[in-house]
Amino acid sequence: MTVFDIMGPVMVGPSSSHTAGAVRIGRLTRALLGAAPVRAEIRLHGSFSATGRGHGTDRALTAGLLGMEADDPRLPQSLSLAREVGLYVTFEPVTLPHAHPNTAVLTVTAADGRTLTVTAASLGGSRVKVTGVDDLEVSFSGDLPTLLLRNRDRPGIVAEVAQLLSAAGVNIATLHLHREGRGGLAAMVVESDQPLPGGLLKALAETDGIESVRYLDPKGGA
């Protein structure tokens, strides 16, 4: 815990969990989509749904989707700004089993038709946790560069990915593996200490057995 976990951040009020954390969820979703979304269907669970409007959670999520930071003074006007730039946003309440009380599910679409669904929870003090990407259950904070790979389940593929990261001088902080069944579609979530260069992402995408590559750069403006 640094002194800046106690002092700061500078943020638009009123709540670090319901406002600043919500901006962060919007930003992470935009970064994972890798493009500016043109459409966002947002479902709010628990306290996000119950007190979200009064806390500006709707505006904060939208601000994040527009690429704003938590201290952006335009945050309260984000819904009208979204209309101006052609981002169509809808909100509805949802009840999710066993989810953190401050959870949002965002289904976003890019101009080229790509879609993505992100489930994330705001844990307080503007810290967040992504708990789902599309149909995959995950758990990462977005504080570190994060790589999400969809791959065929075959021997050696983890070693190949680790080799590519290692060759690029990237240290793996955490690595989680998921699979539907033996030999089926699997997934890897890698958090790293260093950002991943574009060339590495291309090499990963070209690796035999890798179906899709998503990358989240916490410092990137997306």
Add this chain to the structure above:
Amino acid sequence: MSFQSVEGLLQAARELPLWEAVLEHDCREEGISREDSLSRMTALWQAMKAAVADYDPARRSASGLVGGAAARVESSPRPIVGGFVSQVIAAALKTGECNACMRRIVAAPTAGASGVLPAVLLPYQDKYHTPDGEMVEALYAAAGFGQVIAARASISGAEGGCQAEIGSASAMAAAALVSLHGGTPEQMAHACAMALKNLLGLVCDPVAGLVEVPCVKRNVAGAMNALACAEMALAGVESAIPCDEVIDAMRSVGALLPDSLRETGKGGLAATPTALRTAQRLRDGEI
């Protein structure tokens, strides 16, 4: 790892000023340079001042319950004390109101308690013409005590009730004032302990779950309490219970609080008839 006890913090402050011990320790732990850390903290100090300067009495919060209070205090026709104390009350309200009205503030340690530190620091600077550099040093002192509180207890209302938010902010502000006014590290610890003791048991019971009522005015209580405890500590008054033990007691009290009094908007003031009517009108989209 950050400081885990006030005792440890005081030990580190034997060699160099307490604020500097906090700064040095953090730079070492986080691998950042002294200059980077200082420029970040200076930016936070400027943002605290900007939030107060940005105050507009015409603004209202989401529920309509918050807004305009600071301006009333500033133009009160019959102030009892006035002067410095009225400035403290007004500055606490200004930041709290800005936060509730979706303006930019500095979470210190949280958004709900963001008014306490600026409320005592801005009038202090105004009265004693203290350079910004020394104000930034006081923020490190405050953060040092805040780190211990966060490590041993909590700074989250959902975990520990309002004592963890306004209580912690008040304790940090008391230590900051003692630091600014030339007190010893031991006096800072006594001020921190007394401030936290005075707010022990304070529940988190926001009306309609919003950071508005009673949060904004509790920032005033936290600031005034910090002022009184700093004044006592500088005069040589000591806390009978050591600071670390007080922080541990705050943690125990927080754990004993029922859910309804920990930021769920279900108990205390949030369960009053007026609060329930407000919550219903918000749900119905009337306000």
